[in-house]
Amino acid sequence: MKNGSGLHCDWIAVDWGTSHCRAWAMASDGRCLSEASNAYGMSRLAPEEFQSALLGLIEGWLGGDGTLVLACGMVGAQTGWVDAGYRGVPCAPRGDQPLKISGTDRRIDVRVLPGLRQDDPANVMRGEETQIAGFLSRTPDFDGVICLPGTHTKWAQISAGEVVSFQTAMTGELFSALTGATILRQTIPDDGWDEDAFSEAVSDAMSRPQALALRLFSLRAEALLKGLDGAAARARLSGLLIGIELAATRPYWLGQDVALIGAPALSAAYAEALGAQGLAPQAADATEMTLAGLTAARNGLKEVS
Amino acid sequence: MKNGSGLHCDWIAVDWGTSHCRAWAMASDGRCLSEASNAYGMSRLAPEEFQSALLGLIEGWLGGDGTLVLACGMVGAQTGWVDAGYRGVPCAPRGDQPLKISGTDRRIDVRVLPGLRQDDPANVMRGEETQIAGFLSRTPDFDGVICLPGTHTKWAQISAGEVVSFQTAMTGELFSALTGATILRQTIPDDGWDEDAFSEAVSDAMSRPQALALRLFSLRAEALLKGLDGAAARARLSGLLIGIELAATRPYWLGQDVALIGAPALSAAYAEALGAQGLAPQAADATEMTLAGLTAARNGLKEVS
Known part of the structure; x- marks a missing residue:
C-alpha cells in the first residue's frame, strides 16, 4: 500500500517494551523502509493511551485499511494492551499465532506475539x-x-x-x-x-x-x-x-x-x-x-x- | 540545671542517623527524663539547618548555658554536621574523646563521637x-x-x-x-x-x-x-x-x-x-x-x- 508520503509499506514491525516503543516500516521484500522509536513504553501509558501512542509513531506510514502491525514485548503482558499469553517450553521460539487486538483504528490490524513460559521452575519471557x-x-x-x-x-x-x-x-x-x-x-x-x-x-x-x-x-x-x-x-x-x-x-x-x-x-x-x-x-x-x-x-x- | 518547664536535665543524649534524630533528656543519676525524635535525619538537612533541627527537638529541655549534648551516628560523617573521624580497630568501642562543635548556640555544648574504621579489608561503622x-x-x-x-x-x-x-x-x-x-x-x-x-x-x-x-x-x-x-x-x-x-x-x-x-x-x-x-x-x-x-x-x- 502507498500513503501520502509515497512510502510503500507492506507491514509494520513493533517491539514494545516496558520503557520504549520501536517500530519499523517493512517492504514486502523484507527491506526496512523506515524506523521510529519513542519512550512511550508500557510502564508510562494508561490503557486508553496505547493506540494513540502507537499511531503517533507509525501514522505517517499508513495508507489504506488494515495494515498489519506485528508486535512483541510487554505490549502482550497482563498489564499491556492485550494479554497475549505464553506458549510453554519446550517449543520453537517463533510464535505463529499472534493475538489480534479488536476494535482498533481501521487503518491498522494489530497482532501481538505471545511470550514463553516454563512451569517448573516457574519462569517467563516476553x-x-x-x-x-x-x-x-x-x-x-x-x-x-x-x-x-x-x-x-x-x-x-x-x-x-x-x-x-x-x-x-x-x-x-x-x-x-x-x-x-x-x-x-x-x-x-x-x-x-x-x-x-x-x-x-x-x-x-x-x-x-x-x-x-x-x-x-x-x-x-x-x-x-x-x-x-x-x-x-x-x-x-x-x-x-x-x-x-x-x-x-x-x-x-x-x-x-x-x-x-x-x-x-x-x-x-x-x-x-x-x-x-x-x-x-x-x-x-x-x-x-x-x-x-x-x-x-x-x-x-x-x-x- | 532547671528550665522553665521544671525539667532537671544534666545532659542530652542524641542518636542522629541518616533518616532520624532521637534525643533523650538525662538526669545526673542516669535516669532518662524525657525523649523525643523526628524525621530530620542527616539526609534531609542542609548544613545550615543542623542546629535548628536539633534545637527544635531539645529546646524545651534547655536551661542555662552549655548543656552537654553527646551525639553519635551519621551526624559525625564527612557529610554530617562535623567530621568526627574514625578510630581504628582493634579498639574499645566506647569513644572517650568526642569532637566538640564550635560556634553553636550558647545553651548547648555539642560533642560528636567518632566511628570505627578497619583498614584491611576497608570498612567503616558510625x-x-x-x-x-x-x-x-x-x-x-x-x-x-x-x-x-x-x-x-x-x-x-x-x-x-x-x-x-x-x-x-x-x-x-x-x-x-x-x-x-x-x-x-x-x-x-x-x-x-x-x-x-x-x-x-x-x-x-x-x-x-x-x-x-x-x-x-x-x-x-x-x-x-x-x-x-x-x-x-x-x-x-x-x-x-x-x-x-x-x-x-x-x-x-x-x-x-x-x-x-x-x-x-x-x-x-x-x-x-x-x-x-x-x-x-x-x-x-x-x-x-x-x-x-x-x-x-x-x-x-x-x-x-
Missing part, C-alpha cells in the same frame, strides 16, 4: 523469544545456549530449533537498583570502566558468590577510606553481579556453544567474563535480532494463511 | 560502635560476635572488651532497593510474613548462594504463573538475603557466642536463621543499647575530665 527466533532464522543449526543480557538476563537452552528450558537473572535491574537507590549512588558514577577491576570482580564472585552483600559495602568503604576510583567501582560492581550470575548458570553454559544477544557494550562484558572461562561466544545485536524475529513471525503468518 | 559499647557496658565479659542487623548489617568480633574486626553486609538496603526500585515491588507487599518460606529460603541461599539473581526473578515468575502469596514472597526475599549473608559471615559466627542488637522483628528473623545453624543468640534492643552506649561515653567523659 520479547526475548522473538530475538531468539530471529537468531535461529539466521543460524538455524545452532545448538547450545543463548544468553540475552539486560534488565532481566535470560539464558535459554536451544536444541533442534526449540527452546528447551530457560532461566532469568535479575542482574541488570540489580545494577540499576544498587546504583540508583542505595548508598552506592554516591560511589558509582554513571559511566566509566576499568577492565582489570571487572575481570577481578567476576573471578572473585564466581569463587565466593556468597560474599556479594559484603563486597557491595566494600565499594563504599574503599571509596571512603582508600579513594577507590569511580570507574573501577562501577566495573567492579558489574563484575560482581555478572560473576555471581555466571556461577549460578554454570550448568547451562559449561561446555556449550554460547551466543550473546544484547546491546554491544553489555554483550562485550559478558563475552569477556565467559572468555575467562574458556568460552568463545558469538554475539548478535539485540535490535537486529528483534527485527529478524518479527520478520520470521511475519513470514510464518504467510505460511499458515 | 553509630553501631555506640550500641556495641552500650552492650558491653552491661555485659562486660562478653566474648564472641555481635551482629547488628539493619540497613547495613554489621558483624563485629569482640574480644577482651575490644572490637577486633568487623564486616558489613548491605542486606537491609538490598531488601529496600529490591522491593522499592525493581519489578519485585509488584510482587512483594509492605508487610506479611511466612515462617516456612523464610526458613526454606535461608537454607536454600546458604547452600546455593550463587543462585541469588535467579531466585529473585523466580519470585516474580511464581507470582505470575502460580499465584505465589505476597507474604510468602516477602519472607522468601528476606530469607534469601539473610541466608546469603550468613553464608558469607560463617567464619565469624561459627562456634561463637552471638549477640544480636537490632529492632525486635528483624533480630527475631536473624535469631531464627542462626538458630537453624545450632546457635542460640542473645538479643538486645538497638535503641536501648544506643542510650546505654551514650551513657557509657558520658561517664567516660567524667573519668577523663
Whole structure:
C-alpha cells in the first residue's frame, strides 16, 4: 500500500517494551523502509493511551485499511494492551499465532506475539523469544545456549530449533537498583570502566558468590577510606553481579556453544567474563535480532494463511 | 540545671542517623527524663539547618548555658554536621574523646563521637560502635560476635572488651532497593510474613548462594504463573538475603557466642536463621543499647575530665 508520503509499506514491525516503543516500516521484500522509536513504553501509558501512542509513531506510514502491525514485548503482558499469553517450553521460539487486538483504528490490524513460559521452575519471557527466533532464522543449526543480557538476563537452552528450558537473572535491574537507590549512588558514577577491576570482580564472585552483600559495602568503604576510583567501582560492581550470575548458570553454559544477544557494550562484558572461562561466544545485536524475529513471525503468518 | 518547664536535665543524649534524630533528656543519676525524635535525619538537612533541627527537638529541655549534648551516628560523617573521624580497630568501642562543635548556640555544648574504621579489608561503622559499647557496658565479659542487623548489617568480633574486626553486609538496603526500585515491588507487599518460606529460603541461599539473581526473578515468575502469596514472597526475599549473608559471615559466627542488637522483628528473623545453624543468640534492643552506649561515653567523659 502507498500513503501520502509515497512510502510503500507492506507491514509494520513493533517491539514494545516496558520503557520504549520501536517500530519499523517493512517492504514486502523484507527491506526496512523506515524506523521510529519513542519512550512511550508500557510502564508510562494508561490503557486508553496505547493506540494513540502507537499511531503517533507509525501514522505517517499508513495508507489504506488494515495494515498489519506485528508486535512483541510487554505490549502482550497482563498489564499491556492485550494479554497475549505464553506458549510453554519446550517449543520453537517463533510464535505463529499472534493475538489480534479488536476494535482498533481501521487503518491498522494489530497482532501481538505471545511470550514463553516454563512451569517448573516457574519462569517467563516476553520479547526475548522473538530475538531468539530471529537468531535461529539466521543460524538455524545452532545448538547450545543463548544468553540475552539486560534488565532481566535470560539464558535459554536451544536444541533442534526449540527452546528447551530457560532461566532469568535479575542482574541488570540489580545494577540499576544498587546504583540508583542505595548508598552506592554516591560511589558509582554513571559511566566509566576499568577492565582489570571487572575481570577481578567476576573471578572473585564466581569463587565466593556468597560474599556479594559484603563486597557491595566494600565499594563504599574503599571509596571512603582508600579513594577507590569511580570507574573501577562501577566495573567492579558489574563484575560482581555478572560473576555471581555466571556461577549460578554454570550448568547451562559449561561446555556449550554460547551466543550473546544484547546491546554491544553489555554483550562485550559478558563475552569477556565467559572468555575467562574458556568460552568463545558469538554475539548478535539485540535490535537486529528483534527485527529478524518479527520478520520470521511475519513470514510464518504467510505460511499458515 | 532547671528550665522553665521544671525539667532537671544534666545532659542530652542524641542518636542522629541518616533518616532520624532521637534525643533523650538525662538526669545526673542516669535516669532518662524525657525523649523525643523526628524525621530530620542527616539526609534531609542542609548544613545550615543542623542546629535548628536539633534545637527544635531539645529546646524545651534547655536551661542555662552549655548543656552537654553527646551525639553519635551519621551526624559525625564527612557529610554530617562535623567530621568526627574514625578510630581504628582493634579498639574499645566506647569513644572517650568526642569532637566538640564550635560556634553553636550558647545553651548547648555539642560533642560528636567518632566511628570505627578497619583498614584491611576497608570498612567503616558510625553509630553501631555506640550500641556495641552500650552492650558491653552491661555485659562486660562478653566474648564472641555481635551482629547488628539493619540497613547495613554489621558483624563485629569482640574480644577482651575490644572490637577486633568487623564486616558489613548491605542486606537491609538490598531488601529496600529490591522491593522499592525493581519489578519485585509488584510482587512483594509492605508487610506479611511466612515462617516456612523464610526458613526454606535461608537454607536454600546458604547452600546455593550463587543462585541469588535467579531466585529473585523466580519470585516474580511464581507470582505470575502460580499465584505465589505476597507474604510468602516477602519472607522468601528476606530469607534469601539473610541466608546469603550468613553464608558469607560463617567464619565469624561459627562456634561463637552471638549477640544480636537490632529492632525486635528483624533480630527475631536473624535469631531464627542462626538458630537453624545450632546457635542460640542473645538479643538486645538497638535503641536501648544506643542510650546505654551514650551513657557509657558520658561517664567516660567524667573519668577523663
